[in-house]
Amino acid sequence: MKLTQDQIRNELRQWYLAWNAHNLEKIMELFHEEILFENWNGRQARGREALRKAWTPWFAHHGGFQFTEEETFIDECEQKVLYRWALEWPSSEVGYEGKREIRRGVDVIHFQDGKIIRKLTYSKTILEIEGETVMLSAH
DSSP: OOOOHHHHHHHHHHHHHHHHTTOHHHHHHTEEEEEEEEOTTSOEEESHHHHHHHHHHHHHHOTTOEEEEEEEEEETTTTEEEEEEEEEEEOOSTTOTTSEEEEEEEEEEEEETTEEEEEEEEEOSEEEETTEEEEOOOO
């Protein structure tokens, strides 16, 4: 089943709203059973249950995050999306713990059978913390 551009946009809106509501269960509903997730640090999770297991601690320890959609490109024929985002949250960077951090990145998202089957995340290595430019640490 291929989604129309409007259907893809609607799925992305549900996904975006679920993230900002910190609703892991709703987010998981939007993923294909055989999802491949690759984090910005290169770590991967294959399969919906493996992804849930990987993300559960992150959701438990990273409250207060909000994503802002900056730009979205949808290729209906290929069922692919390029989603540019900004993440605002309390920083965990050494020396900046708890201060307001903005991190920017891009997700490359593939749909199959109406669900997200691949999500590849890329993040900039320069952060903004309380208006200051900071290099992402390797922790």
